Amino acid sequence: MAEKETDSLTLVDRSTERNTAVFHGTKVKSCSSLLHLHEAHELLPELSKTSLSNPEILRYSRQLVLPEFGVKGQLNLSKASVLVIGCGGLGCPVAQYLAAAGIGRLGLLDYDVVELSNLHRQVLHGENRLGTSKSISIAKTLRKLNSTVDYVPYHMILNPKNALKIIQQYDVIADCSDNVATRYLINDACVVANKPLVSASALRWEGQLTVYNYQQGPCYRCLFPTPPPSETVTNCADGGVLGIVPGIMGSMQALEVLKIASGIASSYCGVMLMFDALDGRFRNIRIRGKKPNCVVCSNPTEFSVLQDYEAFCGSSASDKCRMLNLLSSEERLSVQEYKTILDDRVPHILLDVRPQPEYDICRLAHSVHIPLNRLEEKTEKWISVLKTKVSELSHLQNKEGKNVIVICKLGNDSQKAVKILQEISGKETDLLVAKDIQGGLLAWSKNIDPTFPQY
Numbered sequence: 477m478a479e480k481e482t483d484s485l486t487l488v489d490r491s492t493e494r495n496t497a498v499f500h501g502t503k504v505k506s507c508s509s510l511l512h513l514h515e516a517h518e519l520l521p522e523l524s525k526t527s528l529s530n531p532e533i534l535r536y537s538r539q540l541v542l543p544e545f546g547v548k549g550q551l552n553l554s555k556a557s558v559l560v561i562g563c564g565g566l567g568c569p570v571a572q573y574l575a576a577a578g579i580g581r582l583g584l585l586d587y588d589v590v591e592l593s594n595l596h597r598q599v600l601h602g603e604n605r606l607g608t609s610k611s612i613s614i615a616k617t618l619r620k621l622n623s624t625v626d627y628v629p630y631h632m633i634l635n636p637k638n639a640l641k642i643i644q645q646y647d648v649i650a651d652c653s654d655n656v657a658t659r660y661l662i663n664d665a666c667v668v669a670n671k672p673l674v675s676a677s678a679l680r681w682e683g684q685l686t687v688y689n690y691q692q693g694p695c696y697r698c699l700f701p702t703p704p705p706s707e708t709v710t711n712c713a714d715g716g717v718l719g720i721v722p723g724i725m726g727s728m729q730a731l732e733v734l735k736i737a738s739g740i741a742s743s744y745c746g747v748m749l750m751f752d753a754l755d756g757r758f759r760n761i762r763i764r765g766k767k768p769n770c771v772v773c774s775n776p777t778e779f780s781v782l783q784d785y786e787a788f789c790g791s792s793a794s795d796k797c798r799m800l801n802l803l804s805s806e807e808r809l810s811v812q813e814y815k816t817i818l819d820d821r822v823p824h825i826l827l828d829v830r831p832q833p834e835y836d837i838c839r840l841a842h843s844v845h846i847p848l849n850r851l852e853e854k855t856e857k858w859i860s861v862l863k864t865k866v867s868e869l870s871h872l873q874n875k876e877g878k879n880v881i882v883i884c885k886l887g888n889d890s891q892k893a894v895k896i897l898q899e900i901s902g903k904e905t906d907l908l909v910a911k912d913i914q915g916g917l918l919a920w921s922k923n924i925d926p927t928f929p930q931y
């Protein structure tokens with residue numbers, strides 16, 4: 477049987493690929509073909525002229541026998557360089573599969589350090605890496621998986637000053653970042669440097685993927701010329717994410733990077749993959765082509781000075797917790813001031829406006845719960861729920877009215893809630909005096925009660 481299958485390998489196609497073995501995958505029947513690569517190699521010395529070494533042939537054998545990939549694909553991959561920007565939920569699977577597949581050089585860029593809340597999805601780090609650089613952590617882990625890859629960790633933030641210089645040094649760029657300012661920066665630098673950009677995102681139960689600036693396809697700005705309002709953008713810390721979702725999207729991203737780097741075209745130029753993990757559904761949708769008057773790709777040579785992306789997007793490229801400032805300082809309490817209110821037994825209601833799942837995780841025992849989205853509805857039903865809660869506590873009446881102190885996780889949603897309460901209060905005179913707690917429950921845990929959980 478082994479002999480028969482060895483026969484089915486066409487070993488050298490000298491007319492087109494000198495010194496390169498070409499395997500006719502349609503004839504290679506099963507994974508036992510690994511054996512035959514070796515047998516063939518020993519039997520026919522011509523094969524040793526391939527640029528793949530014996531250990532490489534063995535290591536990559538299962539992908540070498542794929543006719544669409546083959547030795548040529550492997551050699552292309554081994555000469556290719558990929559920059560992974562963001563070493564988090566997407567960056568981990570991207571880096572892992574590219575390293576395993578035998579990419580030549582792998583740039584790993586992230587300014588951040590590993591946190592405990594990263595580990596459910598950022599699976600190349602580990603408990604022993606908490607507080608250490610994410611980019612260096614990935615390089616360390618992957619050196620154990622494939623020591624032949626050239627890993628280049630960059631423990632730094634990608635910014636307008638360094639982006640072009642770094643991106644120019646790589647063949648394909650993978651955007652595994654998590655904020656809009658960085659996405660525009662990477663896009664613009666890729667257009668200027670003329671690099672294909674494989675871009676993915678994952679949040680909650682959903683993922684998206686597409687390839688920009690590739691084969692005359694659109695760039696990110698062609699599709700999204702202006703950034704979304706910063707208050708509408710959510711990150712994983714606020715919105716949540718199931719770890720497997722970036723795992724799936726990052727694997728898809730690695731696949732498209734591999735196809736481009738090995739010389740197989742990507743399937744996602746002008747097409748966007750939409751993944752819904754709750755429904756278990758993948759959909760491919762056609763997206764708009766290049767925008768003729770796109771400010772970057774209509775004239776990339778003019779666009780050589782990268783701009784201030786944080787100002788352009790109205791949001792930071794590094795802060796995980798965006799801090800809103802919707803209230804005046806008189807309308808806000810520090811956690812220390814709130815502690816004094818508790819100690820002095822000042823009458824008040826503590827209104828927690830976090831979503832139900834977060835309230836289920838932890839809460840201050842005396843709090844009353846109405847999620848912000850319910851308050852935002854401002855329907856009669858929810859106003860009356862609020863009024864009932866307040867009136868139930870009528871003995872808490874102060875001279876000025878009834879104190880309602882609002883708390884959330886970080887002190888952003890609580891400000892929005894105070895605004896709504898003020899509006900309601902304006903209509904229903906004498907109802908309440910609303911203030912929020914700066915920094916929310918995270919500040920409470922950090923500054924007042926270290927036993928209170930952080931999440």
Ligand SMILES: Nc1ncnc2c1ncn2[C@@H]1O[C@H](COP(=O)(O)OP(=O)(O)OP(=O)(O)O)[C@@H](O)[C@H]1O
Binds near residue numbers: 563565
């Ligand atoms: N401009 C940038 N330069 C370098 N790294 C960046 C930049 N923007 C984002 N990143 C990195 O991209 C990664 C995105 O991954 P992900 O969203 O899974 O992680 P996270 O930000 O640690 O998560 P969480 O929001 O739960 O704290 C982060 O590690 C972040 O530090």
Ligand SMILES: [Zn+2]
Binds near residue numbers: 694698766770772
């Ligand atoms: Zn464009």
